[in-house]
Amino acid sequence: MRRSKIQGRGAFAILPIRKGKKVDEYWGQPITHEEADRRYDDSEGRHHTFLFVLDDDTVLDARFGGNDARFINHSCDPNCETVIEDGHIWIKAIKAIKPETELVYDYRFEWQDEYEPEDVRYYACRCGAKKCRGTILRIPVYLRPAIKQWLAGNDVPLPKKPKKGAKKAVKKAAKKAVR
Template identity: 35%
Template sequence: CARTEGYYKIVKDEKIPRLKTSDDSQNSSMLPPAILDTNRTTGAQMSRELRSEHRRNLLALGDVEFADHFKFSQLKLRKKRLRYAKSSIHSWGLFACEPIAMEDMVIEYVGETIRQSIGDLREKKYELEGINSNYMFRVDSDTIVDATKCGNLARFINHSCDPNCYAKIIPVESQKKIVIYSKRDIRLGEEITYDYKFPLEEQKIPCCCGGPTCRGSLN
C-alpha cells in the first residue's frame, strides 16, 4: 500500500515509464465524449460476447453441471435488468430491460418450498379464495415452490406456446434451484415467456399467448 511506504527518490530510469503512463491517461481524458461513449459501449459489448463465448465453450466441453454452476454464480453477481408491466398475453408480464443472449440465465424462480401434500391443500384453499394457483412450480415428486404470496419478479412470467425461455432445475450446494434460461436471443423490451407445461386435464385453461403454434389451452 502506498500509504505505508516511506518517501524515496525516483531515479531517472524509473521516471520514463511513469511519464508515459501519465501521458496516455491525459490523452484518453482529452478524447471527445462521443468517442469515449463509443469506447465504453464497445467494451461492454465485447464483455458480453466474451461471456457468451465462455458459456458456449463450457457447454461444448460437455461439463453441463459446471456450466450451470458458473452461470448461476454470475447471475447472483449481476442480475439481469428486468421489469414487470402490463402484458398483451395476460394481466402483468416480465420484460427485458437489456438484450439477453441465448442460453443465458435470466432469473431464478423463487418462492416458498413446500411438500406435495401441503401443495394440494393450498391449491384447494386458493381455489376457494379465488386466487390463481399458477404460481406453484414442481421441483420433483414431493417438492413444490409456491410463489403465490412469497416470490420475486419471476412470478410475473407468462406462459407461451412459442416461448423465448425455458425452465431448468439445477443442483446448487445440495439444493435444487429453478432457473429460467433463454432459448434464443431476447431483444430489449421483449416479454419473457416460457411453457408452463401443465398436465392434461378435462377442464381447460384458455391460452392467450397468440403465438403461431398456440395450443389453445395451458393444459
C-alpha cells in the same frame, strides 16, 4: 414488470439477452404437493397461483418469498425455458431476446387422464402465438385432435390410449401394404 397482453403483469427484457443466458431464478416457499392442493383448491373456481413443481416432494409457492420470476407468463412459442439444477429452478433464454420483449416460457402443465372438457377449457391459453395450442396443458399427441374439439366447445369423446409399440406396428403395416 408491467402490464402484459398475455395475462396480468409480465416480465420484460430491459437489455438484450443472449441465447443460453440464465435470466432469473424462480424463488418461493418450499411446500409439499398436498399443501399446494390445500392452498389452491381448483374446485373453488379459477384462481391465480405462483406454484412451480421442483420435484416429487416439493413445490415452490412464489406467493410467499417469491421474486419477479413469478410474473413470467406462459407462451406456446416461448423465448425462455425452465431448467431444474441442484434444487434450483432457472429461467434460461432459448433464443436471443431484444429489449422490451416479454419473457415467456411454456408452462407444460401435465396432462391428467381424468380431465374433462371443462378442465381443458379451464386451462385455456391466452398467449396469442401463431403456434398456440389453445391450452397451457401438455397434450399427448394422440389426444390433440379431440382436445382441439373440446376447446372449440364440442365435447367429443377422447380416443383410447394407443398401446405401446402401436405406432411402429402401424408404420410396419403401412410399409407392407405399399409392397
